Amino acid sequence: MTVPLIARIGALVLATTAFYGYVGQMVPQKEVQPPAEVVLKSDLTTADMVKVGREIMEGKGLCLTCHTIGKSGALRFPDLAGVDGRAKSRVAGLSDVEYFAQSMYEPWAFIVPGFNPGMPPINKPPVGLTDQEILCVIAYLQTLGGTPTVTLQTKHHYNSGTTAAPPSQGVSPGGTQPEAPLKGEKR
Amino acid sequence: MTNGIMNGAMNRRVLILLGPVAGIVMFLGVVWMASVFVGHNEYKEPYRAPAATADATPRAEGVAAEKAAAETKAKATPYTEAEYRRFPGVGSRVAIWSVAQLHLLFAAFVLAVPMFAFIIEVIGYKTGDERYDRLAHEFTNLLSVSFSLTATFGAFLTFMLIILYPKFTNYLMSVFSPTFLPYVLLFFFEAFFLYTYYYGWGKFHPLVHLGLGLGLNVVGTAIMMIANAWLTFMMSPRGISDTGAVLSVRDAIFNYTWLPINVHRFIANIAFGGSVAAAYAAFKFLQAETDEERAHYDWMGYIGNFVAISAFLPLPFAGYWLAKEIYAFSQTLGLTMMGGAFSWLFIIQAVLIGNLFLAANYYLWLGMGRVEGVQPLQKFIKYLLIGITLCFAVWATPRSIIATVSEIRAMGGSAHPILGYLGVMSAKNTAVNILILTTFMSFLLYRRTGKVATVAWAKIGHAAQLAIFATAAFIVIFLGVYGYFVEATVRIRLSVPQVSSVLMAMVSITAIDVFLFRGATRTGEVRWGRIPRISQYVLIFIAVTFTWLMGLMGYVRSGLRQHWHVYGVVRDTSPDAFTPTLGFATKVVSVTVLEFFLLIGVVFWIASLHDRPDFQRQAKTTRRTGAHEAELT
Numbered sequence: 059m060t061v062p063l064i065a066r067i068g069a070l071v072l073a074t075t076a077f078y079g080y081v082g083q084m085v086p087q088k089e090v091q092p093p094a095e096v097v098l099k100s101d102l103t104t105a106d107m108v109k110v111g112r113e114i115m116e117g118k119g120l121c122l123t124c125h126t127i128g129k130s131g132a133l134r135f136p137d138l139a140g141v142d143g144r145a146k147s148r149v150a151g152l153s154d155v156e157y158f159a160q161s162m163y164e165p166w167a168f169i170v171p172g173f174n175p176g177m178p179p180i181n182k183p184p185v186g187l188t189d190q191e192i193l194c195v196i197a198y199l200q201t202l203g204g205t206p207t208v209t210l211q212t213k214h215h216y217n218s219g220t221t222a223a224p225p226s227q228g229v230s231p232g233g234t235q236p237e238a239p240l241k242g243e244k245r
Numbered sequence: 246m247t248n249g250i251m252n253g254a255m256n257r258r259v260l261i262l263l264g265p266v267a268g269i270v271m272f273l274g275v276v277w278m279a280s281v282f283v284g285h286n287e288y289k290e291p292y293r294a295p296a297a298t299a300d301a302t303p304r305a306e307g308v309a310a311e312k313a314a315a316e317t318k319a320k321a322t323p324y325t326e327a328e329y330r331r332f333p334g335v336g337s338r339v340a341i342w343s344v345a346q347l348h349l350l351f352a353a354f355v356l357a358v359p360m361f362a363f364i365i366e367v368i369g370y371k372t373g374d375e376r377y378d379r380l381a382h383e384f385t386n387l388l389s390v391s392f393s394l395t396a397t398f399g400a401f402l403t404f405m406l407i408i409l410y411p412k413f414t415n416y417l418m419s420v421f422s423p424t425f426l427p428y429v430l431l432f433f434f435e436a437f438f439l440y441t442y443y444y445g446w447g448k449f450h451p452l453v454h455l456g457l458g459l460g461l462n463v464v465g466t467a468i469m470m471i472a473n474a475w476l477t478f479m480m481s482p483r484g485i486s487d488t489g490a491v492l493s494v495r496d497a498i499f500n501y502t503w504l505p506i507n508v509h510r511f512i513a514n515i516a517f518g519g520s521v522a523a524a525y526a527a528f529k530f531l532q533a534e535t536d537e538e539r540a541h542y543d544w545m546g547y548i549g550n551f552v553a554i555s556a557f558l559p560l561p562f563a564g565y566w567l568a569k570e571i572y573a574f575s576q577t578l579g580l581t582m583m584g585g586a587f588s589w590l591f592i593i594q595a596v597l598i599g600n601l602f603l604a605a606n607y608y609l610w611l612g613m614g615r616v617e618g619v620q621p622l623q624k625f626i627k628y629l630l631i632g633i634t635l636c637f638a639v640w641a642t643p644r645s646i647i648a649t650v651s652e653i654r655a656m657g658g659s660a661h662p663i664l665g666y667l668g669v670m671s672a673k674n675t676a677v678n679i680l681i682l683t684t685f686m687s688f689l690l691y692r693r694t695g696k697v698a699t700v701a702w703a704k705i706g707h708a709a710q711l712a713i714f715a716t717a718a719f720i721v722i723f724l725g726v727y728g729y730f731v732e733a734t735v736r737i738r739l740s741v742p743q744v745s746s747v748l749m750a751m752v753s754i755t756a757i758d759v760f761l762f763r764g765a766t767r768t769g770e771v772r773w774g775r776i777p778r779i780s781q782y783v784l785i786f787i788a789v790t791f792t793w794l795m796g797l798m799g800y801v802r803s804g805l806r807q808h809w810h811v812y813g814v815v816r817d818t819s820p821d822a823f824t825p826t827l828g829f830a831t832k833v834v835s836v837t838v839l840e841f842f843l844l845i846g847v848v849f850w851i852a853s854l855h856d857r858p859d860f861q862r863q864a865k866t867t868r869r870t871g872a873h874e875a876e877l878t
Binding site for chain 1: 487581596824839
């Protein structure tokens with residue numbers, strides 16, 4: 059029995075699409091939910107903030123999409139292991155809390171030598187962390203090489219704190235102090 | 246004989262009945278669809294007995310009072326703009342996804358076919374070979390029905406956007422309002438150029454006709470570029486404030502990914518259009534009854550595939566540029582694409598592209614059989630096959646492997662201790678560049694099949710070509726290995742010299758080849774049509790793979806925004822805001838590809854009506870006379 063041409067071609071089209079569909083089922087399946095809006099309790103302890111900060115870094119903050127913790131070699135972004143120890147002395151005049159805050163609110167103000175700028179302001183979309191959430195992230199970062207000290211009441215330059223404006227002495231790729239880019243401008 | 250006549254009469258009756266039946270089915274389908282939509286949105290009052298016949302009881306009075314209160318409340322309802330509406334059954338996202346993909350596939354085809362039809366017509370005009378002119382005309386046969394389908398799906402998509410995503414559509418329209426009227430105007434121009442180009446074939450001076458073809462291509466490309474501005478803005482918005490207010494429409498158009506998407510789509514459309522046109526030729530080849538027809542459609546399939554693969558070779562370079570601009574706009578977006586939720590999608594892409602390379606090379610190798618005196622070159626095929634298979638394997642190697650906890654412990658991490666090194670970009674860039682070089686070599690072998698160079702510098706020419714090829718391969722492999730020992734910032738830049746050396750090799754080897762084989766002696770003629778039938782199924786396989794690949798890459802471009810309609814500006818708050826699994830996405834892509842091929846089958850069928858002989862009433866009369874004679878006997 060001869061199979062009609064149209065049936066043969068139909069079978070080929072069907073088999074090819076089915077094969078690629080099957081390949082699609084063979085790779086890891088992960089459904090990514092949009093980050094949930096969570097209201098933080100005002101009475102969180104520093105220990106609670108550390109836990110929340112870790113969750114934010116893995117989820118809504120997208121921090122660990124780029125940064126690593128405890129990796130070495132040819133990295134695209136700075137590794138965060140022991141970062142609190144470095145943060146205390148990274149920029150003269152800035153405490154670790156002020157330095158972490160600057161890294162998140164104005165990431166282009168200081169670029170770690172050897173790396174390219176690429177981090178977006180974390181308090182704005184698409185990440186859009188709140189001031190409280192950023193404090194929780196700082197609490198967690200302090201545990202990496204230090205002891206967490208922040209509370210939800212901690213003030214810094216970017217949440218109407220009384221601390222003086224951080225000095226701008228970062229290293230920019232061009233050797234000059236970069237300005238904050240407009241949305242969609244080259245960074 | 247009487248049975249045969251009765252069957253014929255029955256068939257005619259069935260055919261006559263088929264029209265009205267199809268019409269009634271379609272009408273019922275439209276009524277059903279309208280009732281589904283209206284039924285989901287319209288309030289239906291429950292049935293109540295007419296007031297005149299109802300008893301005046303306290304209950305009836307209560308019901309009347311309730312009704313009056315409901316009416317008063319309904320009248321006082323303030324107007325609120327709907328943010329989302331739900332599509333019945335599959336949901337809004339899948340509905341929009343499917344319609345947009347079908348629109349884009351037909352649009353790609355309608356944009357691509359005039360490009361190579363125009364080029365083939367130019368070749369025909371310059372060489373005076375009428376076969377090229379006929380071929381170009383045959384390609385454009387497929388255009389008019391496809392153009393109508395593109396426009397229909399475009400209108401369908403627009404209505405679906407307005408109905409299902411009104412708030413977001415309104416925002417996009419407010420940003421790009423100055424672009425819509427030019428878009429419509431260009432669409433009119435495209436219709437004018439397309440129909441005059443098609444129906445005016447042979448009716449104008451060739452140069453006037455070529456001018457119409459050029460106009461069609463320019464207008465088509467401009468339409469694509471406007472539409473690209475809208476969709477690239479969604480991925481890499483620019484020219485707006487933090488809250489989304491428009492600051493500069495020009496900047497919104499010239500956003501980060503607009504230019505690379507224009508280039509990428511332009512090239513991909515040609516590759517896709519070429520492959521679908523080749524599939525049409527394959528279909529006609531398999532249907533052909535004479536050697537002459539087979540020869541013609543074999544040639545047509547070869548040209549279509551040549552166009553497709555020629556455009557496909559530089560496509561990865563345009564892809565690199567697009568990826569680079571995505572990273573430049575947002576490192577987060579870039580890393581989500583290559584290292585986050587979508588990283589496994591590129592393994593599926595590798596399977597598709599590997600299959601495309603394998604199939605394209607296989608078709609070329611089968612095609613060598615058309616030419617007498619092919620044996621001296623056939624010995625190289627096995628080496629090319631080994632090269633392609635190895636590169637395919639490297640490209641499809643994932644960085645991290647799906648494994649159980651014990652297996653991960655045994656490996657010392659999610660990456661395999663040896664194979665893990667092949668899963669990084671250094672290895673993959675090297676593999677794809679070598680794949681391109683290998684396929685280019687297949688083309689070159691095919692090109693010189695049955696020819697012997699006669700120029701005085703033939704030996705030097707061959708040696709120079711070999712040296713250029715070897716140098717390019719060495720640069721690609723060396724930089725690939727070097728990439729493992731340097732910082733990421735340096736490694737990213739290594740892809741540029743890799744790509745440049747491959748491009749340079751292809752251009753310079755082709756240039757030498759043109760002069761080398763000028764006035765070459767022919768050792769055998771090309772016998773068009775003398776190719777195994779399986780080669781035609783390979784062409785159809787290539788077309789399906791290209792289509793599926795376009796569907797997949799369309800998904801990653803759009804899905805990359807995750808829970809944003811406009812990345813970082815307009816958030817998706819609909820129930821479909823989550824990013825589905827790759828398994829689900831590939832199912833949607835597969836179904837859409839099947840729908841496309843069902844529709845393109847209709848396009849092929851309608852286009853083939855053009856070649857059918859005209860219906861002649863005389864034939865009917867003859868049949869009747871025959872039937873009468875049969876009854877008498």
